[in-house]
Every structure is written in C-alpha cells, then in structure tokens.
Amino acid sequence: QKEVEQDPGPLSVPEGAIVSLNCTYSNSAFQYFMWYRQYSRKGPELLMYTYSSGNKEDGRFTAQVDKSSKYISLFIRDSQPSDSATYLCAMSVTGNTPLVFGKGTRLSVIA
Amino acid sequence: DVKVTQSSRYLVKRTGEKVFLECVQDMDHENMFWYRQDPGLGLRLIYFSYDVKMKEKGDIPEGYSVSREKKERFSLILESASTNQTSMYLCASSFEGREFDEQYFGPGTRLTVT
Numbered sequence: 063q064k065e066v067e068q069d070p071g072p073l074s075v076p077e078g079a080i081v082s083l084n085c086t087y088s089n090s091a092f093q094y095f096m097w098y099r100q101y102s103r104k105g106p107e108l109l110m111y112t113y114s115s116g117n118k119e120d121g122r123f124t125a126q127v128d129k130s131s132k133y134i135s136l137f138i139r140d141s142q143p144s145d146s147a148t149y150l151c152a153m154s155v156t157g158n159t160p161l162v163f164g165k166g167t168r169l170s171v172i173a
Numbered sequence: 174d175v176k177v178t179q180s181s182r183y184l185v186k187r188t189g190e191k192v193f194l195e196c197v198q199d200m201d202h203e204n205m206f207w208y209r210q211d212p213g214l215g216l217r218l219i220y221f222s223y224d225v226k227m228k229e230k231g232d233i234p235e236g237y238s239v240s241r242e243k244k245e246r247f248s249l250i251l252e253s254a255s256t257n258q259t260s261m262y263l264c265a266s267s268f269e270g271r272e273f274d275e276q277y278f279g280p281g282t283r284l285t286v287t
Contacts (some may be wrong), residue, residue: 099244105177105263105278106216108238113273137216157273158204160231165215 065089068151069165077173081138085151085164088132092153092162095127099138100148100166109149111137113157141171176200177279179264185285192251194282205247206276207231207239209260214222216263222247236268254286272273 068085075081083097098106104108112118115129124137134153138145151164180195196205206221208231220239223258228239236258240248247266251258264281267274 067214105265105280108275111273111275129215138188147203152216158267158269160206160218160221161216161276163216165213 065162066151066153066164072170074166074170074172075086075141077141077143077171079141079171081136081141081145081169083149083151083167083169085134085153086132087128087134087153087162089153089155089162090132091155092114092158094154094168095125095134096152096154096161097123097125098150098152098163100150102147106150123170137141143171143173155165175210177264177266177277178257178283179262181282182280183283183285186251186254186287187287188255189253190286192252192254192284192286194251194262194264194284196247196249196251196266196279198264198266198277199245200266200268200277201244202266202277203244204267204274204276205241206265206267207237207247208263208265209233210263211260212282219249222258254284256285256286259286260284 093103097109097110122139126135129158148166150166207219210218222241238250264279265276268277
C-alpha cells in the first residue's frame, strides 16, 4: 500500500459546481497536510496547508483533515474555469521534512 | 517573489550520456530538493540537501547523483542516462527552521532520453 493514495481522475465539472478532492494515507506520524495546484507546464504551487486535524478556509477553498480516519479533503466552492489544474495532496511528519505526495487529481471546470 | 529557476525547459539526450540538470534559487533557502514526476506515479523524491555540500537520498536515488557547492545552486546528475529516466524533473527549495517551510518549485525540465 502506498503511503498516500489519491484518485488521479480526471474529474470534469461544470462552472459553479462544488468540487471535492480527497486523499487517504497510512502513516499516522504525518502532522502537516498540504494541497498544491499545478497548472499545465508549470511547477506545483502551495494552495493551503493544515497542521493536525481540523478545517482551514481560504476564500473559495476549504481544507479538511481527519486524522482518526487518515483522510484529507479539499473543497472548491463556485468552481471557475481558472481552477482547471492538477491538485496534489502532500504530507510530512514535521513542517520541514521531505514531502510525500499523492499522484494528483486532474480537474477540468467547464464554462 | 521567490524564484526557482531550472536551466532548461526541454532536454533531449542519448542513452549513456552524462546529463546535468541545474537549479538556482534566489531566496537564500537552506533546503533544496529534486523530484521526478511521472504519469500515474506522481512526484517522487530523488535527493535533497539541507546545506551546502550536504545531501540525503530520497525515495529513488538509483542512477542519480547531486552536487551542492553553493547555497543557491543544486545540480542533479544522471551519470549514464537511460530511457527509464525520461521524465519531468522538478526542483524545489525551502527555508529551514520555522514551524512550517513551504516548498517553492521551479517550472520543471522535461527530459527525453532516446
């Protein structure tokens, strides 16, 4: 079993939809949970990070971590065509140890 | 603005060639990382460095080596390129010593080995 599992998609939604992206993990030592966004032919950029369990909101984006279930989610409200990208979850034991990435989910938001 | 630059966006090399991929960051970051990204496999860590002249193996170091002679520059070396090293190579950098250190990525080098 891989340390971090993420459905690669692709996922296609109409503009304005609520998008839910998810990852599961097996290493209970992970404490930092990140979501990166990667546009085509670009490097990943950090969207949000969460420490331990709980929710974090930033505009249209909400990150949730459930450590008891080893499950993390990213919700995108009112999705826009500009949200079309690959979304990568990543995790680490401390805030500055190497990251373990999921495979990424390719999202298309159709106008 | 943090900037991580990589020497080439696209590179085509022949099997058996020695290949150098260069990465430079301008934010005085202590940590630097090399990943490869493949469809269906995601990002995998090859090597990382916490300081000048220091290196640590990641998950897939076989067939690669690295060099960090200056703080701002981290080089990935393919000693004898093989077709299974055809991939997207991503460099990243981050500060050291804070509670959370964001990794900043370069644009990537798409390497094709024929």
